[in-house]
Amino acid sequence: MANARTRFDTIQAYMLRAHPSVSAGALYNRPALLVQGQPFAFFCFNAMAFRLHGRLLLQAQVLPGAKGFDPLNPDRHMPGWVLVPEQHFLRWDRFTVEALRCMSEALDGRFSFAALAYAPPAPPAPPPPPSTPASLVDRFKRAFSSLSWTTSRPGDPVR
Numbered sequence: 001m002a003n004a005r006t007r008f009d010t011i012q013a014y015m016l017r018a019h020p021s022v023s024a025g026a027l028y029n030r031p032a033l034l035v036q037g038q039p040f041a042f043f044c045f046n047a048m049a050f051r052l053h054g055r056l057l058l059q060a061q062v063l064p065g066a067k068g069f070d071p072l073n074p075d076r077h078m079p080g081w082v083l084v085p086e087q088h089f090l091r092w093d094r095f096t097v098e099a100l101r102c103m104s105e106a107l108d109g110r111f112s113f114a115a116l117a118y119a120p121p122a123p124p125a126p127p128p129p130p131s132t133p134a135s136l137v138d139r140f141k142r143a144f145s146s147l148s149w150t151t152s153r154p155g156d157p158v159r
Contacts, residue, residue, distance in 0.1 A: 004086040008043040011096050019100060027071055033096065040103035041096045042071070047085045048092050050099040053111060060095055063088050 008031065015022045015033055025034040032042035040051045049069050052060055057080065060066055065085040068077030080102075084095060105111040 004046045004048075004089055005043065007089045007092060008048060011041075011093050014093070015096060015100070021104075022100065030071075033100075035100060035103050036107055038103055038107065039071070040099040044071075045083070047083050048089070048095070049081055049083045050095045051080045051103060052082060052095065052099055053080055053102050053105075056095070056098045056102070057082060060084055063091070 012024060012031065012033060016024060019035075021035050023034045025032050025037075025039070027039045027042045030042050030044045032039045034040070042049050049071065050060060060082040061068065063084060065087060067083055069081040069083035070076040070078035071081065072078075084092065102111070
């Protein structure tokens with residue numbers, strides 16, 4: 001059975017053979033795949049990191065164990081990078097090809113990874129105003145005055 005590094009080496013050999021623009025290199029002393037000197041996929045922590053955008057980025061991020069990633073600081077998240085763990089290594093080949101496409105689009109100027117920078121979350125909605133005792137009494141009266149059983153007395157005919 002193949003391990004994660006063997007799977008990466010197989011994918012790397014295929015990408016170098018099938019795509020002349022792809023070269024092998026290193027990103028922070030980790031094996032990487034580069035196009036025009038820019039990394040788009042690399043191997044680290046028995047997982048593979050990809051630089052994706054759009055639907056593919058979302059598909060990679062929802063895989064169990066996958067997380068946003070920063071190649072320089074693994075504890076942070078850099079827009080566009082996602083670390084896909086070893087348990088999903090059968091999907092690595094597709095993500096590698098798509099990461100090459102995404103990086104080619106970025107290098108051609110058709111896409112900018114800076115567009116993936118996250119905006120700060122919207123502020124929470126303000127809480128509703130607190131109920132005053134008078135408004136609570138009014139709501140209680142309205143709720144119970146509409147019920148027929150509150151106005152009837154024992155022995156009255158049923159309406």
